Amino acid sequence: MSSRISAIEALSHGLVSGLYQRQEVGFGPGRGYAATLMPEVVETVRLDVDGWYPQMMVSGSFSTGPASFKTGYVEWAADDLIAHPTSPYVWEGYMRGTWGDTGLLPHQQVKVEIPGGGRLSWIPATLIITFFGGAPTVSRRVTYVSPFFRTAQMVWDSVEGATRVTSYNTGSHPNRPATLPIQNLTMAEVFSRAGVDLQTSTAERVVPLSLSGADDKWSDSELEGVLKQYWSRYKSQAQWSMWLLFAGLHEDPDTRGKMFDHFGAFKRRGGAAFNDWWLDYYGASEPYRDAQIHRRRFVTACHETGHCFDLIHSDEPAASNWWPLGNEPLAMSFMNNPESLGGNGSNFFENFEYRFSDRELKFIRHAPEKFVEMGGPYYGDDYSDALPPAAFPDWTLDVSVSKSQRMFDFLEPVIVELKLTNSSDRPQVIDENILRTGEDVVVAVRRSGGVTTKLRPYVISCLGPKWRVLQPGESIRHSVFASAGTMGWLISEPGTYEVRASLKTSAVNAFAPPLGLRVALPGNREEELLAQEFFTEDVGRTLALGGTTVMQQANAVLERMADQMSDRPMARHAQLALGLPKLRGQKTLRLPEGQAPLCSAAADGGAIAVTKAYPDDGRRLIRAALSPGSGCETFPAEFLERLTRRFEDLLEQASVNR
Secondary structure, three states: OOOOOOHHHHHHOOOOOEEEEEEEEEEEOOOOOOOEEEEEEEEEEEEEOOOOOOOOEEEEEEEOOOOOOOOOEEEEEEEEEEEOOOOOOEEEEEEEEEEEOHHHOOOOEEEEEOOOOOOOOOOOOEEEEEEEOOOOOEEEEEEEEEOOOEEEEEEEEEEOOOOOOOEEEOOOOOOOOOOOOOOEEEHHHHHHHOOEEEEOOOOOOEEOHHHHOOOOEEOHHHHHHHHHHHHHHOOOOOOOEEEEEEEOEEOOOOOOEEOOOOOOOOOOOEEEEEOOHHHHHOOOOOOOHHHHHHHHHHHHHHHHHHHHOOOOOOOOOOOOOOOOOOOOOOOOOOOOOHHHHOHHHHHHHOOOOOOOOHHHHHHHHHOOHHHHOOOOOOOOOOHHHOOOOOOOOOEEEEEEOOOOOOEEOOOOOOEEEEEEEEOOOOOEEEEOOOOOOOOOEEEEEEEOOOOEEEOOOOOOOOOOOOEEEEOOOOEEEEEEEOOEEOOEEOOOOOEEEEEEEEEEOOOOEEEOOOEEEEEOOOOOHHHHHHHHHHOOHHHHHHHHHOOOOOOHHHHHHHHHHHHHOOOOHHHHHHHHHHHHHHOOOOEEEEOOOOOOOOOOOOOOOOEEEEOOOOHHHHHHHHHHHHOOOOOHHHOOHHHHHHHHHHHHHHHHHHHHHO
16 A cells, blocks of 8 residues: 555545644634634644554644644654553543643643544544543544645755656665565655655655756855745745755755755755765766665755654754754664765665654654654754744744844844734734734844843833734834843843844734854953953943933943044944933932931932933934934834934924923
8 A cells, every 4th residue: 555645545545644624713814804613623633653654652632722722832742652452443542742831731641542443444544632630630622634744845956957756666785675566656655654644745856956056066155045036935944845956966065955045034945966976976886876866866865855744864863852862873764864874875776675763753743743743943953942833823933133234233232123924814903002012022142052042122012012913924013122131231242143033912913033143353452451441330320321411430431432532333323322311301310418218319318310411412413313324223123213213203392391
């Protein structure tokens, strides 16, 4: 029986493994403002007890309501399922882990039951999933959907002159296991046996070589550029889609293939197979040379595709806090290097059954979706990268900076812009202030090689709602001073940083792709000396909050910066912080000198005083900060728009009060 079977065929053969779902009625898309009631998936279960390479596992996910009302989302997996001694179509196992809102699933064990004695010969077939141990027992019924655990789209392209290999005749070379079935094995079949419905096109696509330049050998830079161009035209996001480019040769003579989409916001979306490499590796005297080359090209294509599913090399060490992978130097897997087992690869192919290892199959089939899905984190990234899929796919959160190169001068503060977009196909109502509340929005910063630190802003605002209807594709924005907070300076020393953002409320649960940026080295000795006074709490507060009339030491540092570095971006931030408080009198609290027991300020003789305004000086400094020219791109667009509105109001007040 072929593994490329439909749900009905699987049922007719008595197979129960596959994907099950539970749906509830929620609001779906409609015309204009009219949303329609439609069923939405709120729970999935992946049962893995028969079929190709059963792993005796079950995994799944569920949310606490339809997509329109979701308040939580959790993923889970249980392994070492054991059949009930008297009921062969009942399995029980212990939880391997939970991800997401783990409080929704405090249970320790799970039971799976196939009603009707195990034969799913009717439609719709169902499964009963029961969670128990450690919390009150919960049971739900889910409906059979597919014999596949995942579905992914594969797009192939071939560079002009390169050979595309997506299938292999397993009987074409005598060096093979005696039990290996002889067949024309396709990549789609390979991944079907892994539990993935790999949807491909048989059409041959050839990219003219002239597009990559005169040299037909590829560099990493070229591959990265090609990938960016590819995904700039198509939808660039985490999605179950990947692109494999069949090329000739890489400039590194040892490179057979490459998953070149390794860095950036969206990873693992593409790879390249350098099929001409094998022409020199196997000389003319190699027995069955053509079959050997074809076999290695096929294995390389499957290997690079495996990387897109976040599989690592079989002999690599497992990452801590992640699903275990690797540590299998002897694995007969697409992810291993055949030469590592000796015999120039012959020892490997003598026992290779053209499959992934059990450990890798468990990962592909049962690891949390974000771990596996193309565009998600790369295996071994910080565990915080491996966030669960957004429970509200109708909203998209992005974090950006105004500098296209994302390179900041030493001492230049970093202001990031958050953007929340209605990514659904219908209008949605949102609180326009949702990005301004410091508790709902989480921004975190990590320096390369360091730990991730949550930005705790100097001020948490409790804002009243400001309701707004966002049309599909429409966004709201808000800027955040990301360099420093109550935890100190998070972006200061030269080096590479990564900024993350998330938004979690009862209406939205969204995670922004990580943003990478770099801080340059000091330009001179003067900057190094100034840094000792600049990276203080007072200066951080002054810059973040728009100036001060109290922290005079901070003002003195900013004055030096504005005077001595007037042509640098950091001077614009200093000018702005110095100028804003001068536009109008600033209220301050005056108290008697010395220390006293805690009491009322009024009872202690304190009073609120207003400082003298210097509107002309304020206007001069602010205009210098915002004037066109070098360094003006240091401020995000939303920040400038908001500042302009505030600036105009203060200018008007200043003119009236003169």
